[in-house]
Amino acid sequence: MTATPAAAQTAAAPRFSIIVPAYGVEGYLRDCLDSVLGQSFRDFEVIAVNDASPDACGLIMDEYAAKDPRVVAVQLEQNVGLGRARNEGMSRARGTYLVFLDSDDTLLPGALQAISRRLEENGDPELLVFDYARTHWDGRITPNAKRKVLTTSPEGVFRLEDHPELVGLLQVAWNKAYRRDFVERWGFTYPSGYYEDTPWTYPVLVAAESVCVLDRVCVHYRQRRQGSILRSRSRKHFDVFDQYELVFAFLDAHPGFDRWRPAMFERMSHHFRVIERSPGRLPEDARAEFRARRVEVERRYRPAGWVETGGGGSAARRAARRLPAPLRALARRVRRVPGRVRKALRASVLAAYYRAQRVLPVRKDVAVFAAYWNADYACNPAAVHRKLLELSPETKTVWVLKPDTRNRPPEGTTVVRPGSFGFWRAMARGKYFVNNVNFPTAVVKRPGQVHVQTHHGTPLKRMGVDLIEFPVGQGTLEMTSLMERVDRWDYSVSSNSFSTAVWDRAYPAEYTSLDYGYPRNDVLVNATEADRVRVREALGIAPGTTVVLYAPTHRDYHAAPRPLLDVEHFAERLGEEFTVLSRVHYFNLGSGSGALAGAGVVDVSGHPSVEELYLAADCLLTDYSSLMFDYALLDRPIVVYANDWEVYRATRGTYFDIHDEPPGHVVDTEGDLLDVFLSGRWCDDTSAKARTEFRRLFCEFDDGRAAERVVRRVFLGQEVPPVELPEGRPRRSARG
CATH class of the missing domain: 3.90.550.10 (Spore Coat Polysaccharide Biosynthesis Protein SpsA; Chain A)
Incomplete structure (x- = not known):
C-alpha cells in the first residue's frame, strides 16, 4: 500500500x-x-x-x-x-x-x-x-x-x-x-x-x-x-547480511554519499561480530557458516586502505570478575546460624546428601507434588495427581506435606515432610514436579526434570514482578530469588486468556502456557444436582435453606488478621431462611480470627474442600478473592463486598477495577450489603447480566477436562486438542 x-x-x-x-x-x-x-x-x-x-x-x-x-x-x-x-x-x-x-x-x-x-x-x-x-x-x-x-x-x-x-x-x-x-x-x-x-x-x-x-x-x-x-537462538540471524546489503545498495544508488562507506562498513563489521560472539544466538551447527558468510561480505564491502582496529582484554576482564561464589554461600550460611551447631550440622548434612543424590539418575517414573507451601493436599496439583493415578497408575507419586494437614493424598502415595531426607531425595531424583506455588529456591533443576506451575487462582490482585510498584503487597518477596524459581518452570497452567497475559508479564520467563483451564475446576463443570444435595446433607443444611458462602481474601496492609464483616450480625439480619458458611483465608487459619459459629453461621474454615462448599452455596459473598472466578462456573449469584477497595488497590494493586467488570452487585457498606440480600437484588436480572459477562470474560478455558489435558500433555507426551472457545468470545489482557 x-x-x-x-x-x-x-x-x-x-x-x-x-x-x-x-x-x-x-x-x-x-x-x-x-x-x-x-x-x-x-x-x-x-x-x-x-x-x-x-x-x-x-x-x-x-x-x-x-x-x-x-x-x-x-x-x-x-x-x-x-x-x-x-x-x-x-x-x-x-x-x-x-x-x-x-x-x-x-x-x-x-x-x-x-x-x-x-x-x-x-x-x-x-x-x-x-x-x-x-x-x-x-x-x-x-x-x-x-x-x-x-x-x-x-x-x-x-x-x-x-x-x-x-x-x-x-x-x-x-x-x-x-x-x-x-x-x-x-x-x-x-x-x-x-x-x-x-x-x-x-x-x-x-x-x-x-x-x-x-x-x-x-x-x-x-x-x-x-x-x-534478536537474542534468541535461530538461523534467522543470517538475515543481518541481507539487511546490510540494502544499506550498501542505498549508497550505490546515491554516489554522493560514498563518504559514508567506511562508517557503514565499521558498523556492519562490528554488528556481525556481536552476533557471532554472543552466546545463545547462533545454533552451534551454523557458526562456521555464519563466519564464512561474514568474511565474504566484509571482503566485498571493505573500503580501500581499511585498517582493522580492535580492542582486546575482554576475556581477561571477564575472568577477573569471577568471584568465589561457594565461599560467599558458605559465609552466608555461617552468618545465619551463629551458635546453632546442631542445626548447622544437620543443614550441612542435608546439603551434602542432596548433592550426592543429584549424581544419581533421574527417575522417569517419579512425580513430586505440593500445594500452598506444603500446607495441604488440594487445589490444581491434587486434581492433576488424581487424574495421573487414573491415566498412568504405574507412575510413582510423592507429596510434600507438613504434619496435621486438612487433606491427605490417596493410599499408595508417598508423603515426605518439607526439608527431610526424603524431601531432598525426591527433589534430586524425581522427573516431574507440580506445584501451585514454588518449590524452595535451593532446589536445583536437573536436565530432564520437568516443572509444572499450576497457580492457584485468576489474579485480580497484582502478582510477581508487577508488585514492584506496591511495597506493601510485595512484603518480603525478593524478586531476584522469585525469578530464579520461575526460571525452573516448563509449563504454566492458565484458566483464561486474561490470566495467560498476566502470568506473561508478572512471571517473565521461558515457559509454555497450557491454556487448558484449572484442573481443580473440573469438578465444578462436571457436578450434578445429586452432588449438590449430597454436600448440603453432609453439612447439615436443611432443605429449602438459602446458603451464602462468605469467603474474603487476605489483606497485606493489616499487621494482623481482623474481621472485615460482622458475620453474626449479618446472618442475624438475613433471618432464618439463610445460612452463612464462613471461611477465612488459608493465610489466617489458626490466627484466632476465624469466623464465629452462631445462629445462622457455620464456620467452614477447616472444611477440606472449597469446591464442595461452592456446590452447597446458592450465592458467593466475597471481596477481591480469586474464588469468584471459579464460582462463576456454576452460574450462581455473586456479591462483592468492597468496603476497602481504594486502600486495597493502593497497597496491593489490581489488574482491573472490580466495579467496572463485576461478577454481580458490588457494595461498599454493610448497610448496602444487607439491602442487596433483604431486597432480593442479590439474585436479580442485573446480577445475572453482570455474571454472564463475567463468565464470558473469565471462564473461557474450563470445560471439565483440564486435568486430563495436563496429564496427557506433560506426563504422557500426547497431543491434546485445544479448548474450543465459543465463536466471538473475546480474549482479555492484563490491565495495569
Whole structure:
C-alpha cells in the first residue's frame, strides 16, 4: 500500500502520527497506548497495527479506537512482521511527523510536548533524535549507554557530517521523529526480516539535511526478561547480511554519499561480530557458516586502505570478575546460624546428601507434588495427581506435606515432610514436579526434570514482578530469588486468556502456557444436582435453606488478621431462611480470627474442600478473592463486598477495577450489603447480566477436562486438542 502523498496534508492534519505495531504483547499494549493518550500534548493520531496477533491485541486496539477518535485500529489478516506492519501504519499516516513506538514500550509524560517544542525551536527539521532509558523487570531503570552522543551534539540544526557519532546509536526506529514529507520524498520503507531497523536507520541518518537532538528521555524501552527476539537462538540471524546489503545498495544508488562507506562498513563489521560472539544466538551447527558468510561480505564491502582496529582484554576482564561464589554461600550460611551447631550440622548434612543424590539418575517414573507451601493436599496439583493415578497408575507419586494437614493424598502415595531426607531425595531424583506455588529456591533443576506451575487462582490482585510498584503487597518477596524459581518452570497452567497475559508479564520467563483451564475446576463443570444435595446433607443444611458462602481474601496492609464483616450480625439480619458458611483465608487459619459459629453461621474454615462448599452455596459473598472466578462456573449469584477497595488497590494493586467488570452487585457498606440480600437484588436480572459477562470474560478455558489435558500433555507426551472457545468470545489482557 502506498503512503499518503504529502500534498494531501491539510490544516487539520495532526502534528504527529504515532505508529504502534503489535504482535503477542497483550500484557503490555494497554500500558503503551495509555502512555500516548495520556500525554499533555494532544495534537496527534495513533495508528495501531495488529499484525495478526494470536492474542487480544486486536480487540484491545478496537476498544481504544471506539473510545478515542485519535486512535485508528488497523487489523491485518496475515502476520507480515514488524517492518511491513510499520509500513501499513505509514501508509495511513496524516501527521506532519512520524513517530514509531513499540507496543511493549511507553512514552514518558510530557514527551510529545518536549519533542514538539524542540521541533518548533529549530524550524521543523527533517529528523529529531531523542533519548531513551531501559526499564527492567525488577524495577531498575538504566540510562542509554550512548547518551553522551546526545549531550555532546551541536546546538540547533546540523547534518550528520557535523556529528557522525550519531551512527553509533542503537539501530531503532522509536528514538526519532521523522518529517513525513522527508520520508516520502526519499521513499523510505521498512523491509521484511529480523534486522529491519538497520536499512532504515542508516539511510535516514545519511539522507537527512537537517537534524536536531533532544537530550531528554522520551521513551522507556522495556527489557523483557525473556530477552528480545534478536537474542534468541535461530538461523534467522543470517538475515543481518541481507539487511546490510540494502544499506550498501542505498549508497550505490546515491554516489554522493560514498563518504559514508567506511562508517557503514565499521558498523556492519562490528554488528556481525556481536552476533557471532554472543552466546545463545547462533545454533552451534551454523557458526562456521555464519563466519564464512561474514568474511565474504566484509571482503566485498571493505573500503580501500581499511585498517582493522580492535580492542582486546575482554576475556581477561571477564575472568577477573569471577568471584568465589561457594565461599560467599558458605559465609552466608555461617552468618545465619551463629551458635546453632546442631542445626548447622544437620543443614550441612542435608546439603551434602542432596548433592550426592543429584549424581544419581533421574527417575522417569517419579512425580513430586505440593500445594500452598506444603500446607495441604488440594487445589490444581491434587486434581492433576488424581487424574495421573487414573491415566498412568504405574507412575510413582510423592507429596510434600507438613504434619496435621486438612487433606491427605490417596493410599499408595508417598508423603515426605518439607526439608527431610526424603524431601531432598525426591527433589534430586524425581522427573516431574507440580506445584501451585514454588518449590524452595535451593532446589536445583536437573536436565530432564520437568516443572509444572499450576497457580492457584485468576489474579485480580497484582502478582510477581508487577508488585514492584506496591511495597506493601510485595512484603518480603525478593524478586531476584522469585525469578530464579520461575526460571525452573516448563509449563504454566492458565484458566483464561486474561490470566495467560498476566502470568506473561508478572512471571517473565521461558515457559509454555497450557491454556487448558484449572484442573481443580473440573469438578465444578462436571457436578450434578445429586452432588449438590449430597454436600448440603453432609453439612447439615436443611432443605429449602438459602446458603451464602462468605469467603474474603487476605489483606497485606493489616499487621494482623481482623474481621472485615460482622458475620453474626449479618446472618442475624438475613433471618432464618439463610445460612452463612464462613471461611477465612488459608493465610489466617489458626490466627484466632476465624469466623464465629452462631445462629445462622457455620464456620467452614477447616472444611477440606472449597469446591464442595461452592456446590452447597446458592450465592458467593466475597471481596477481591480469586474464588469468584471459579464460582462463576456454576452460574450462581455473586456479591462483592468492597468496603476497602481504594486502600486495597493502593497497597496491593489490581489488574482491573472490580466495579467496572463485576461478577454481580458490588457494595461498599454493610448497610448496602444487607439491602442487596433483604431486597432480593442479590439474585436479580442485573446480577445475572453482570455474571454472564463475567463468565464470558473469565471462564473461557474450563470445560471439565483440564486435568486430563495436563496429564496427557506433560506426563504422557500426547497431543491434546485445544479448548474450543465459543465463536466471538473475546480474549482479555492484563490491565495495569
